[in-house]
Each structure stands twice: as C-alpha cells, then as structure tokens.
Amino acid sequence: xxxxxxxxxxxxxxxxxxxxxxxxxxxxxxxxxxxxxxxxxxxxxxxxxxxxxxxxxxxxxxxxxxxxxxxxxxxxxxxxxxxxxxxxxxxxxxxxxxxxxxxxxxxxxxxxxxxxxxxxxxxxxxxxxxxxxxxxxxxxxxxxxxxxxxxxxxxxxxxxxxxxxxxxxxxxxxxxxxxxxxxxxxxxxxxxxxxxxxxxxxxxxxxxxxxxxxxxxxxxxxxxxxxxxxxxxxxxxxxxxxxxxx
Amino acid sequence: xxxxxxxxxxxxxxxxxxxxxxxxxxxxxxxxxxxxxxxxxxxxxxxxxxxxxxxxxxxxxxxxxxxxxxxxxxxxxxxxxxxxxxxxxxxxxxxxxxxxxxxxxxxxxxxxxxxxxxxxxxxxxxxxxxxxxxxxxxxxxxxxxxxxxxxxxxxxx
Numbered sequence: 001x002x003x004x005x006x007x008x009x010x011x012x013x014x015x016x017x018x019x020x021x022x023x024x025x026x027x028x029x030x031x032x033x034x035x036x037x038x039x040x041x042x043x044x045x046x047x048x049x050x051x052x053x054x055x056x057x058x059x060x061x062x063x064x065x066x067x068x069x070x071x072x073x074x075x076x077x078x079x080x081x082x083x084x085x086x087x088x089x090x091x092x093x094x095x096x097x098x099x100x101x102x103x104x105x106x107x108x109x110x111x112x113x114x115x116x117x118x119x120x121x122x123x124x125x126x127x128x129x130x131x132x133x134x135x136x137x138x139x140x141x142x143x144x145x146x147x148x149x150x151x152x153x154x155x156x157x158x159x160x161x162x163x164x165x166x167x168x169x170x171x172x173x174x175x176x177x178x179x180x181x182x183x184x185x186x187x188x189x190x191x192x193x194x195x196x197x198x199x200x201x202x203x204x205x206x207x208x209x210x211x212x213x214x215x216x217x218x219x220x221x222x223x224x225x226x227x228x229x230x231x232x233x234x235x236x237x238x239x240x241x242x243x244x245x246x
Numbered sequence: 247x248x249x250x251x252x253x254x255x256x257x258x259x260x261x262x263x264x265x266x267x268x269x270x271x272x273x274x275x276x277x278x279x280x281x282x283x284x285x286x287x288x289x290x291x292x293x294x295x296x297x298x299x300x301x302x303x304x305x306x307x308x309x310x311x312x313x314x315x316x317x318x319x320x321x322x323x324x325x326x327x328x329x330x331x332x333x334x335x336x337x338x339x340x341x342x343x344x345x346x347x348x349x350x351x352x353x354x355x356x357x358x359x360x361x362x363x364x365x366x367x368x369x370x371x372x373x374x375x376x377x378x379x380x381x382x383x384x385x386x387x388x389x390x391x392x393x394x395x396x397x398x399x400x401x402x403x
Contacts, residue, residue, distance in 0.1 A: 030292045031313065032325075033312075033325040038294075047374075048297065052297035053302075
C-alpha cells in the first residue's frame with residue numbers, strides 16, 4: 001500500500017467517524033448511528049431524503065448533465081453531477097429506481113480513465129462507492145471530501161420497463177458536525193421509456209420511413225399531399241408515475 | 247346574574263370532568279413487551295421515525311432517542327451507544343403512540359405511517375413510510391403492539 005492509498009483509507013476512516021457526513025455510514029446498523037439501510041436519496045424506494053435530518057439552509061447548486069429524456073434498452077449513459085467548490089464540502093447519494101421503487105438498470109462508478117481533477121478528493125483519492133440496498137437497489141455515495149463532481153454510468157435495462165427515475169440528494173456541510181446549518185438539495189428526474197422516445201420528435205425509425213414512402217408514392221401518383229409526412233409530434237403527456245404499487 | 251354565571255361555570259366544569267372520565271374509560275394504552283421493543287422495535291422506530299427533523303426533535307410528543315440522532319442527555323456524544331435511559335424513554339414514547347379506543351390498529355403508531363394516514367413522511371410521489379401492513383418493518387411494529395403475530399389480511403383494517 002503506497003502513501004496515496006494509505007491516505008485514502010485514513011481519510012475514509014475519519015469521514016466514517018463523522019457519521020452522517022459520509023454515505024458510508026448508511027448501511028451500518030441504526031443502533032450504531034448508521035442509516036440502517038436507508039440512504040436518504042429521496043427515491044420512492046427509500047421514502048426519505050436529506051431533509052429528514054438536515055433542516056435545509058440554502059441549496060447546494062447542483063448541475064446535472066448526461067441524463068437522457070428517454071432511455072434506449074441496454075444503452076449506457078454517463079451522468080455528471082457538479083457543484084460549486086465553495087463554500088461547503090458536499091456529499092452526494094444517488095440511485096435509479098423504477099415506478100415501483102425497485103432498482104433498475106445497472107449503476108457503476110465512472111471508469112478511472114475518464115476521471116478529471118474535479119472527480120477527486122482534495123487528497124487526490126477517488127471517493128465514490130456503490131452500496132447495495134433493499135429492493136435490488138444500488139446507491140452511489142460520495143462523501144464530502146473536496147471533490148466537485150460525481151460521475152456515474154448507468155446502463156438501461158434490456159427491456160422497456162416504462163418510466164424510471166434518477167434520484168439524488170446532496171448535503172453541503174458547514175463542518176459543524178451536526179445536521180443544522182447545512183445546505184440541502186434533492187433532485188428527482190424522470191427518464192421515459194423507449195416507447196416515449198419513438199413517439200417523440202425523431203428523424204429516424206420505422207414511422208418516419210413509412211411516412212416518406214407514402215409521400216413518395218403520393219407524389220408519384222400526382223396527388224396533392226395535404227398532410228405532413230413528418231413523424232414529429234409532441235410526446236404524450238403522463239409519463240410521471242402517479243403512485244408506486246409495490 | 248352572578249349566580250347564573252356561577253351555575254353555568256359549575257355545570258361546564260362538571261361536564262368537562264364527565265367527558266374526561268368517559269375518555270379515560272374508553273381509551274387504553276397498552277404496555278407491550280419491553281424486551282421485544284429493545285430487540286426488534288427500537289431499531290425500526292429509530293431508523294424510520296427518529297430522523298432529526300422528524301420524530302427526533304424535542305418538540306414532538308413522539309420522539310425516539312439514539313446514536314446519530316436525538317440524545318436524551320445533551321452531554322452524550324452523538325455516536326455513543328444507546329443508553330438504558332434512552333431505551334426506556336423511547337419505549338414509553340412509542341408505547342404512548344399505541345393509545346387507542348378499542349382497536350390498537352387505529353392507534354397513531356400503526357395508522358399514521360400507512361397510506362392515507364395523514365403522515366408527512368412521504369416522498370415526492372406521495373408514498374407513505376410503509377406501503378401496507380405487509381411491509382416487514384411495519385409487521386414488527388404490529389406484532390409487538392398486538393403481542394402476537396398478526397394473521398389478518400393486509401387489506402383488513
């Protein structure tokens with residue numbers, strides 16, 4: 001073990017000692033001060049968010065990038081979450097769940113080869129980790145270590161499972177070692193299933209090709225084409241799941 | 247006039263006492279097993295109820311004490327193991343939430359975390375703490391309150 005690895009281990013140990021300043025405490029037994037399996041991502045699989053303990057005093061200023069409007073089965077998406085490096089160190093938890101609150105797709109840490117300085121702690125280490133939670137959920141957790149960016153990769157399920165959701169909770173610590181005075185931000189983003197993508201504005205796909213074929217046939221028959229050939233139309237509303245039916 | 251006011255006041259007081267007596271007769275506060283509470287129920291109410299802005303604040307009648315959350319004694323370090331006093335206080339507070347008027351399942355502890363229970367512990371989807379009586383954690387609370395395994399149907403209220 002070199003000095004860098006040792007520093008990482010010691011750093012994580014110190015963060016674990018601060019309890020809820022790190023998501024690493026959440027899988028620990030609740031009688032030892034852990035979350036007892038709750039990760040407070042705000043998802044309907046967890047049922048609680050950061051504000052369950054941290055009275056929100058300001059927001060963190062999260063910026064999300066890389067989330068598709070609709071997923072394609074089996075496709076992998078790299079999601080980037082960024083936040084300002086001042087004035088507070090930020091910890092983040094996030095997960096993907098389906099309409100019933102169960103984990104969906106496959107969540108992974110971004111490969112080290114694509115990481116940037118912003119992904120690393122002040123010590124230079126890489127802090128995010130994956131945790132298994134009930135209901136087949138995988139939670140990614142980033143302790144407050146000085147990093148200003150979290151990247152993760154999510155592979156969509158192989159089949160259409162309808163709308164899924166990316167849930168994220170972040171706490172900007174004021175270093176008081178208690179929940180007061182911290183900034184809190186909770187985000188939930190719905191990602192529609194592939195059916196919605198097919199019905200949305202697209203330039204490819206079967207319906208477009210069929211429309212073009214009909215148009216060409218129509219022109220050949222020298223008939224007036226009064227209706228447009230584009231498949232572009234508004235995606236249907238109602239992709240937001242109303243309730244969970246677990 | 248003074249006599250009339252005095253009569254009304256006396257009648258009101260008597261009526262209030264009668265109402266209180268009637269309420270006391272109708273309501274019951276069970277005392278389920280303390281050891282079962284410590285072993286099975288306490289970790290659940292600490293996890294699912296005792297968050298620091300929920301039932302982990304001193305202002306709430308129902309509050310749960312423990313490591314990482316509200317401490318009964320301000321001098322107790324936040325992550326020190328739970329104390330005997332905290333277990334006992336938590337038991338009494340939890341037990342008080344089982345007060346009912348004939349059916350313990352209508353008590354606040356067993357009614358509020360379920361759908362339609364008027365509880366604030368909901369997520370962005372409006373989901374409650376427990377989806378139904380089939381939830382494993384909820385069943386622990388229910389079995390403890392009933393002092394026997396519950397065999398009813400999840401839709402049975």
